[in-house]
Amino acid sequence: MRKLMRKTMFTGLMLMAATASAQQIDMKILDKLAEKAKGKTEINLDSSMVKSASDLLNQKKGDEAAARKSAKDLTGLFLRNYEFETEGAYKREDLKPLLDQLNSPNWTPILRNQEEKEQTEIWMHRTNGQADGMLLVSMESKEVTVINAMGITNIGDLSNVGQLGNLEGLSSKPPAKPEDKKGNNN
Amino acid sequence: MSQFERDLRESLRHREPPSGFAEKVLARSRESEARHTARRWLVAAAAVVLMIGGGIFVQQQRQQAEDERAKEQLMVGLRITGSKLRNVQERLSRIQERAVQRQSNP
Numbered sequence: 001m002r003k004l005m006r007k008t009m010f011t012g013l014m015l016m017a018a019t020a021s022a023q024q025i026d027m028k029i030l031d032k033l034a035e036k037a038k039g040k041t042e043i044n045l046d047s048s049m050v051k052s053a054s055d056l057l058n059q060k061k062g063d064e065a066a067a068r069k070s071a072k073d074l075t076g077l078f079l080r081n082y083e084f085e086t087e088g089a090y091k092r093e094d095l096k097p098l099l100d101q102l103n104s105p106n107w108t109p110i111l112r113n114q115e116e117k118e119q120t121e122i123w124m125h126r127t128n129g130q131a132d133g134m135l136l137v138s139m140e141s142k143e144v145t146v147i148n149a150m151g152i153t154n155i156g157d158l159s160n161v162g163q164l165g166n167l168e169g170l171s172s173k174p175p176a177k178p179e180d181k182k183g184n185n186n
Numbered sequence: 187m188s189q190f191e192r193d194l195r196e197s198l199r200h201r202e203p204p205s206g207f208a209e210k211v212l213a214r215s216r217e218s219e220a221r222h223t224a225r226r227w228l229v230a231a232a233a234v235v236l237m238i239g240g241g242i243f244v245q246q247q248r249q250q251a252e253d254e255r256a257k258e259q260l261m262v263g264l265r266i267t268g269s270k271l272r273n274v275q276e277r278l279s280r281i282q283e284r285a286v287q288r289q290s291n292p
Contacts, residue, residue, distance in 0.1 A: 043263045045256060053256035067264045077263045113277055120274050138270050147267050158267050 025135060025148045029097045030080050033144060036089050037082035047075040047151075070158050075151030080144070087141045092119070095137065098146065102135065117141040122155070134158075 034040055045053065050071055057068040071077075084090060102109075102123055111122040118140045125133030134152045138145040152158065 041262065041266065043259045045259055045263065049252075049256040050260065052253045053260040056253055056257040057260075064261070067261055070264050070268075071260060077260065077267075079263045079266060081266060111274065113274060115277060120270070120277075122274065136267070136270055138273070145266065145270055147263070147270065149267060155271060158264065158271060 024076060024078065024150060025098065025101050025146075027078055027080055027098070027146065027148070030082070030095075030144075030146060033082050033090050033094055034080070036084060038085045039083040041079065041081040043077060043079040045077040050074050050077060073151045073153055073157060074149060076148070077150070078148040080146045082144045084142045084144075087117075089142070090144060092139055095139065095144070095146075099137065107135070125150075 034042070054068055054071045054074075057064040057071070059065045059068060082090075099121075106125050106127065107123050108126060109121060109123050111120070113120045118138070120139075121135075121137045123135040123137075124131045125135070131153050133148070133150045134155060136145070136147040136149075149158065
């Protein structure tokens with residue numbers, strides 16, 4: 001009986017670990033971009049760091065209270081933001097290895113927007129049909145941003161800091177074919 | 187022999203120590219040694235306590251600094267995320283507006 005319980009617990013833990021690692025995207029691929037960037041912001045916060053950071057947020061301070069609310073379900077935040085001096089300092093193909101990691105049934109693109117020199121993609125990670133992570137990739141002419149927010153069930157959770165409204169329902173929608181809105185949306 | 191010499195001789199004359207003198211000296215020496223040992227132990231214990239306390243304090247300070255840094259990173263991360271999502275929202279709003287305009291002016 002004990003053995004069975006141990007096995008069940010072990011399997012459960014392994015599954016949890018596998019789910020967490022599946023949500024997390026390997027950002028080391030972007031190190032090459034970092035070398036070319038003139039400015040960069042890199043954030044790596046795992047669940048324990050998010051928790052201890054959230055605990056320090058002051059509920060009486062407006063922005064910190066909002067951030068605390070946003071980070072309620074957050075179990076990890078990994079961010080890369082690179083700014084380049086000139087246009088063409090990076091190619092979109094440079095991000096292909098990163099986007100290739102999303103070729104799993106758990107990742108669903110929920111938004112793909114391309115306008116002129118900008119392209120933004122938002123992907124949701126689902127476990128058993130339940131959204132539990134988000135990846136945002138923003139490629140601008142002189143800037144690249146990749147955000148992997150784990151534990152996020154709804155993009156609206158992040159609205160507390162960004163003051164969003166219309167994106168509230170995005171992740172609660174069932175997975176659908178990505179909306180590909182090309183630059184000439186007229 | 188002058189008075190001075192007599193006094194000097196008297197002063198330097200061999201005298202027997204009182205009985206039990208050696209035992210008393212040895213006992214005092216043992217007491218003093220015990221006190222020194224106890225004091226040494228006390229100093230060592232205080233040093234250990236100080237070291238442990240200092241270690242805990244430094245660890246706490248380091249942890250606090252790490253938590254503060256994590257908090258700053260979280261704030262920056264959430265701000266950037268919010269800003270990027272706001273950009274997407276604005277673009278979607280523009281697309282929506284254009285679609286509405288197209289419908290009203292076919």
